[in-house]
Amino acid sequence: MPDNELALKRIAELARLDLTDEELATFESQLTPILKHIDTLSAIDVDGVEPTAHPTPVYDVMRADTTRPGLSTAAVLQNAPESAQDQIRVPKVVDAS
Amino acid sequence: MTTLSQARAALQSGETDSPSLVADLVARMEAKNESIGALLSFNTEQALADAANADLSKPLGGIPIVLKDNINALGQPCTCGSRFLESGYTAPYDATVTRKLREAGAILLGRANMDEFAMGSATENSALGKTVNPHDPSRIPGGSSGGSAAVVASEMALASLGSDTGGSIRQPAAFCGIVGMKPSYGRVSRYGLVAFASSLDQIGPLTHTVEDAATLLQIISGHDPLDSTSLDEPVPDFSESLGKSVKGLRIGLPKQYFAEGLDPEIEKLVRAAAARLEEQGAELVDIDLPLTDAAVATYYILAPAEASSNLSRFDGIRYGRRSENATDIIDTYRKSREEGFGPEVKRRILLGTYVLSSGYYDAYYTRAQKVRTLIQQEFASAFAQVDAILTPTTPSPPRKIGVADEDPLQDYLADVYTISANLAGLPAISLPCGEMDSGDGTRLPVGVQIMAPHLRDDLVLQIASAIEQS
Numbered sequence: 001m002p003d004n005e006l007a008l009k010r011i012a013e014l015a016r017l018d019l020t021d022e023e024l025a026t027f028e029s030q031l032t033p034i035l036k037h038i039d040t041l042s043a044i045d046v047d048g049v050e051p052t053a054h055p056t057p058v059y060d061v062m063r064a065d066t067t068r069p070g071l072s073t074a075a076v077l078q079n080a081p082e083s084a085q086d087q088i089r090v091p092k093v094v095d096a097s
Numbered sequence: 098m099t100t101l102s103q104a105r106a107a108l109q110s111g112e113t114d115s116p117s118l119v120a121d122l123v124a125r126m127e128a129k130n131e132s133i134g135a136l137l138s139f140n141t142e143q144a145l146a147d148a149a150n151a152d153l154s155k156p157l158g159g160i161p162i163v164l165k166d167n168i169n170a171l172g173q174p175c176t177c178g179s180r181f182l183e184s185g186y187t188a189p190y191d192a193t194v195t196r197k198l199r200e201a202g203a204i205l206l207g208r209a210n211m212d213e214f215a216m217g218s219a220t221e222n223s224a225l226g227k228t229v230n231p232h233d234p235s236r237i238p239g240g241s242s243g244g245s246a247a248v249v250a251s252e253m254a255l256a257s258l259g260s261d262t263g264g265s266i267r268q269p270a271a272f273c274g275i276v277g278m279k280p281s282y283g284r285v286s287r288y289g290l291v292a293f294a295s296s297l298d299q300i301g302p303l304t305h306t307v308e309d310a311a312t313l314l315q316i317i318s319g320h321d322p323l324d325s326t327s328l329d330e331p332v333p334d335f336s337e338s339l340g341k342s343v344k345g346l347r348i349g350l351p352k353q354y355f356a357e358g359l360d361p362e363i364e365k366l367v368r369a370a371a372a373r374l375e376e377q378g379a380e381l382v383d384i385d386l387p388l389t390d391a392a393v394a395t396y397y398i399l400a401p402a403e404a405s406s407n408l409s410r411f412d413g414i415r416y417g418r419r420s421e422n423a424t425d426i427i428d429t430y431r432k433s434r435e436e437g438f439g440p441e442v443k444r445r446i447l448l449g450t451y452v453l454s455s456g457y458y459d460a461y462y463t464r465a466q467k468v469r470t471l472i473q474q475e476f477a478s479a480f481a482q483v484d485a486i487l488t489p490t491t492p493s494p495p496r497k498i499g500v501a502d503e504d505p506l507q508d509y510l511a512d513v514y515t516i517s518a519n520l521a522g523l524p525a526i527s528l529p530c531g532e533m534d535s536g537d538g539t540r541l542p543v544g545v546q547i548m549a550p551h552l553r554d555d556l557v558l559q560i561a562s563a564i565e566q567s
Contacts, residue, residue: 008447015405015450016412017443018431026440027447033506034448038394041464044471051466052473054296054326055282055522056551061325075189081419090414091426 101160101255101309108151108159115151115159119144119204122161126207126253134228135238135248136207137166138174147204155202156316162198163257165245166208167215168300169289170195173205177291178213178223181411181418181437192289193324194258194300194317201316206254210244213439214408215260215293217241218268218508221498222441229498230272233539236495239269245303246273256304256313260290262297263396264490264515267527270303271490271544274529276561277303278310281552282522283328285314286321294403295326297396297519307528307562311335314554330552338559340566344378348560349483353389354514360493363543366531367489370545373567374487374560382483388472389513395472396516397509398452398465405449411437444505469520476521480550485560488514490527490544494535514546524554526561 008028012019019027073086082089107113123141130136144161151159164170167177169188176182191199198205212222220228220243228243230236231251238247242259246269249257259266261279270277278301285300292298302313315336320329350371355364375381413419413433420432438446452461479486492511501508518525527544535541545564549556 011447011451011454014454015446016409016427016430016434017438017446018428018435019443023440023443027444030444030505031448031451033504034397034509035451037506037509038398038452038461038465041391041394041398041468042460044388044391044464044468046464046467046471049467049470051463052470053466055473055520056326056328058283058326058328063322071189076415079186079189079416081185081413081416088415091423091429093426 099252099255100305101312102306104160104255108153115148115204116145118159119148119161119206122206122253129251129253132229132234133231133247133251133253134226135209135244135251135253136163137176137178137210137225137244139207140173140205144204144206151204152202156312157198158202159204160202161204161206161255163207163209163245163248163254164195164205165211165242165257165259167211167260167291168192168195168258169291170205174208175291176225177215178211178225179437179439179442180224183225185417190289193286193321195289197317209242209248209257209259212241212243213442214291214404215241215262215265216404216441216445218264218512219501220244220269221501222439224439227498230495232274232541233495233535235497236541237272237498239272239495241265242277242303243269246270246275246277249273249275249303249305256302256309258300258313258317259303260298260300261519262293262400263519264512266301266303267490267515267525267544267546268512271527271542272495274542275303275305276307276310276526276528277301278314278526278557279518279524280314280318280554281524283326284524284552284554285317286319286324286327288321288323292407294400295407296403297400307558307565308339310526311339311558328552333555335555335558338555339562341559341562342378343374343560343563346379346485346560347382347483348374348379349382349384349479349486351384351386351389351479351486351488353386354488358492359489362533363489363492363494366533366543367487367545370530370564371487373564377563377567384479384483384486386475386479386517388468388475389517391468392472392517392520393510393513395465395468395520396512397448398461399469401445401449402453402462403449405446405453408442408446441505472517473521476517476523485547485549485556488546488548490514490546494533494541494543518548522551523548524551524557526557528561528565530564
């Protein structure tokens with residue numbers, strides 16, 4: 001893992017987690033031994049081995065290009081934290097300037 | 098003990114009716130759930146209404162089932178044990194397994210507690226409540242499907258569904274003294290299961306008996322166009338596996354699963370279960386799976402990596418929690434996630450983000466994917482020598498509640514016997530093989546695990562049934 005607090009802060013930023021300083025310190029101390037453990041994989045010879053993303057041989061599944069019912073607007077908006085005019089309302093994304 | 102098959106027989110003979118069955122379970126829940134904490138919510142009113150209209154001609158007609166709280170059922174909560182989804186989310190659709198249960202006539206009774214987003218092996222990571230082991234309330238029920246296991250073990254439900262990413266059905270089943278099965282990867286549709294690690298997740302049954310596991314597996318199995326990883330393979334009649342002779346089967350006992358770290362009481366009971374198969378004509382064979390220890394490290398790279406990606410959907414925009422303290426869009430993501438996720442979920446997201454980040458991707462993620470290939474090859478070689486593999490489900494009995502908080506790695510390492518089946522996509526079951534003394538006056542159940550080649554769920558059930566009946 002990140003060998004200093006700054007690196008963990010950067011990972012947290014990439015993960016969009018607004019961690020407190022206390023959390024950063026705790027996670028740092030807990031993740032260090034976990035990373036040390038997963039580092040044991042470096043002792044295994046993987047030369048020429050293909051990576052596996054998936055346990056079963058299923059690739060490029062196609063389906064017929066036909067319409068089927070989806071969720072209604074009302075069903076989607078029922079869970080939206082905020083909505084207006086049949087749409088999900090979100091904080092401003094683009095600055096006016 | 099009331100099993101699915103007993104309940105079905107009682108309904109068919111008219112000895113009871115569905116509303117009485119539901120009312121009886123509701124009364125047990127009202128009496129016991131406060132102390133056990135297995136259920137996060139009940140569906141009493143709807144369940145009673147559905148029971149009144151039960152169609153007994155269907156395979157599960159009038160029979161109540163409990164779902165783990167990460168399986169969507171239209172109109173019900175689906176909290177995943179998280180503050181993020183505690184409010185602001187009601188399932189707008191049925192998972193495929195939910196639809197299949199409804200079509201089979203089952204009644205959805207309640208929602209089982211779980212480790213937040215299925216991350217954990219004690220159900221202590223649920224943000225919404227504590228679940229205890231019905232055999233000893235000072236101990237964990239296991240996890241992440243701890244609620245699904247405890248609800249069956251405490252007889253508040255006949256059977257439940259859970260999900261298993263690294264042992265999350267089998268380990269709590271072992272700790273609670275019931276049967277829990279992770280089907281072959283691709284056997285059961287994951288559509289509508291809130292994703293943790295998509296290449297490892299599989300939904301499966303938790304039941305009192307192997308027969309009940311076969312019944313539920315039959316109903317939830319099959320190809321689903323809505324899950325592109327579900328396999329278009331014929332589903333055998335699993336009831337034919339029950340009671341079938343194991344004579345001549347070769348059962349492998351991997352030496353790495355009977356090594357240092359295994360509790361001697363557990364070893365004794367698991368070897369006794371193996372001996373019962375031998376008495377029935379099976380041949381026991383010592384085998385070698387040298388990558389067993391590497392499986393834990395591989396899993397704790399791949400599962401968090403997939404989780405960090407899957408959980409990016411929880412951003413406070415479309416459903417669930419949205420922080421009220423945010424200043425702009427990015428801050429909305431950061432604060433909603435910070436406020437909504439508990440410590441284990443954050444830990445795994447950080448770990449997953451790290452192993453996928455630029456500069457570390459090949460060293461961790463790609464390497465782990467390659468070791469996963471080697472683990473699959475190792476099982477393929479083992480299955481050239483033996484028909485199935487028998488192991489303990491866990492190296493130790495359920496620990497006391499609250500002792501692992503500061504050292505998550507210890508819980509991770511205890512997953513060593515269950516993780517490989519997920520990495521290799523194998524079917525695996527845990528069933529009770531006896532009880533051991535806890536050392537403080539209680540008796541604790543012990544589980545034995547059977548694994549078989551991919552899509553040989555039938556063989557897993559056959560061997561489990563032979564152990565159960567002996």
